[in-house]
Amino acid sequence: MLKKLLAAALATASVVGLSACGGSGSGSSTGTINWWTWDDKQAAAYQSCATAFEKANPGVTVKISQYAVDSYFTKLTAGFVAGTAPDAFQNSVQFFQAYASQHQLLPLDDYISKTNFDLKKFSVGVDAWKYTDGKQYALPLDWAAAAIFYNVDALTKAGYTAADVDNLNWNPDNGGTFDKMVAHLTVDANGKRGDEAGFDKNHIATYGTGQLAAKDFIGQTTWNSFVSTTGWRQGDKPQWPTKFNYDDPNFTKTMKYIKSLTDRGFAPKINTFSAGEGTATISDVDLLGTGKIALENAGSWEAATFAKLPGVKVGIAPTVLGPDGKTRSDMSNSNGNNIWAGTKNPDLTWKWVSYMGSQECQSTAGASGTFFPSIPAAMDSAAAAVAKQGVDLSVFTKALKDGSLYGAPAYANGADLQQTLEPLFEAYFSGSRGDDVFAEMTQKAKDILNKKN
Numbered sequence: 001m002l003k004k005l006l007a008a009a010l011a012t013a014s015v016v017g018l019s020a021c022g023g024s025g026s027g028s029s030t031g032t033i034n035w036w037t038w039d040d041k042q043a044a045a046y047q048s049c050a051t052a053f054e055k056a057n058p059g060v061t062v063k064i065s066q067y068a069v070d071s072y073f074t075k076l077t078a079g080f081v082a083g084t085a086p087d088a089f090q091n092s093v094q095f096f097q098a099y100a101s102q103h104q105l106l107p108l109d110d111y112i113s114k115t116n117f118d119l120k121k122f123s124v125g126v127d128a129w130k131y132t133d134g135k136q137y138a139l140p141l142d143w144a145a146a147a148i149f150y151n152v153d154a155l156t157k158a159g160y161t162a163a164d165v166d167n168l169n170w171n172p173d174n175g176g177t178f179d180k181m182v183a184h185l186t187v188d189a190n191g192k193r194g195d196e197a198g199f200d201k202n203h204i205a206t207y208g209t210g211q212l213a214a215k216d217f218i219g220q221t222t223w224n225s226f227v228s229t230t231g232w233r234q235g236d237k238p239q240w241p242t243k244f245n246y247d248d249p250n251f252t253k254t255m256k257y258i259k260s261l262t263d264r265g266f267a268p269k270i271n272t273f274s275a276g277e278g279t280a281t282i283s284d285v286d287l288l289g290t291g292k293i294a295l296e297n298a299g300s301w302e303a304a305t306f307a308k309l310p311g312v313k314v315g316i317a318p319t320v321l322g323p324d325g326k327t328r329s330d331m332s333n334s335n336g337n338n339i340w341a342g343t344k345n346p347d348l349t350w351k352w353v354s355y356m357g358s359q360e361c362q363s364t365a366g367a368s369g370t371f372f373p374s375i376p377a378a379m380d381s382a383a384a385a386v387a388k389q390g391v392d393l394s395v396f397t398k399a400l401k402d403g404s405l406y407g408a409p410a411y412a413n414g415a416d417l418q419q420t421l422e423p424l425f426e427a428y429f430s431g432s433r434g435d436d437v438f439a440e441m442t443q444k445a446k447d448i449l450n451k452k453n
């Protein structure tokens with residue numbers, strides 16, 4: 001799954017000239033289609049679709065290229081400028097606005113209409129790829145969400161069951177059952193638990209939960225699943241917001257609670273497991289596997305890796321219930337499959353991209369368990385396939401169907417937002433800034449979201 005994108009890549013993208021040549025001709029029914037991704041696992045998974053597509057379309061070759069994420073968008077941008085970009089490519093919504101505003105993406109509406117392609121087949125992600133001009137610029141390629149991963153044996157020894165984790169609730173006033181469990185699971189260097197007298201919050205052997213006080217301004221796998229149970233949403237609109245709601249009282253109260261976890265020693269502070277900026281950070285999986293944390297809010301893309309931890313049985317629970325004891329809310333993002341506006345063969349490229357968006361292809365590719373297909377029936381097939389490998393994805397398939405997922409917003413000027421907001425979040429969680437930071441976050445985000453390029 002795509003991790004934090006490098007701001008430098010988007011900064012480079014912002015200077016791209018309007019070099020796309022348009023793709024107005026239909027092109028040939030044979031030839032080579034170039035498709036790019038940053039994900040080595042999806043590159044391998046979709047190769048099975050490419051083979052089937054080539055067999056069904058004699059004379060067509062699908063060339064799949066994968067590049068590391070830290071160079072992927074730079075290479076893509078260079079391709080736009082030189083006129084050598086791939087016919088189609090996987091894209092992150094963080095780059096959508098920049099590429100669409102520079103006319104590097106082919107609108108898909110005419111193709112969708114002409115081929116009667118049904119966008120309703122997708123569970124998530126369609127609206128995230130509709131630009132401010134009202135046009136659809138991508139088909140959802142995958143989806144992801146968060147969950148709570150835990151060491152089954154460690155929780156059992158602490159007196160908890162799977163049902164206890166599955167039904168955790170929280171509220172910003174006393175933290176609910178989540179707070180009680182996290183306190184009990186936290187163990188100091190002397191073996192004292194966080195809810196016992198004599199607990200030393202400054203010398204922790206095992207944190208009850210992983211890092212939730214994170215500088216990520218979206219908070220997908222950290223604080224978002226808590227605050228969104230209160231009804232809070234990132235923006236003033238589901239897509240293309242003009243404001244981020246950091247000044248909402250529910251947000252402020254939630255951030256205070258999240259910070260209290262680190263203040264009490266129940267969760268690690270920023271950089272606890274790294275030496276600082278620019279150094280390697282121990283992964284979520286390794287932290288859980290080595291017993292440094294007991295619970296970990298993490299992304300669905302890590303489910304298969306957690307399941308394969310040697311000697312550790314990992315359970316997966318849904319995100320917490322909210323203050324009302326009933327509401328679960330989990331932000332789901334979806335990468336998109338774009339067609340370059342400069343492709344010389346738009347019809348054939350659409351044929352490939354729309355096949356990638358079929359139940360047949362997504363079921364085949366999704367059987368690897370390395371990504372979640374955007375079509376529910378294909379997701380069911382993928383879950384059944386990986387269940388045979390000992391990976392239980394039922395938490396995610398249930399979330400897909402019970403309405404607890406909500407779509408991540410598309411927004412403008414992602415690199416500026418990241419560069420500006422992350423230091424403010426970090427300052428708050430480190431204690432160098434107080435509640436006044438939320439008004440500053442709100443104003444700065446508003447300025448950036450409404451900035452014209």
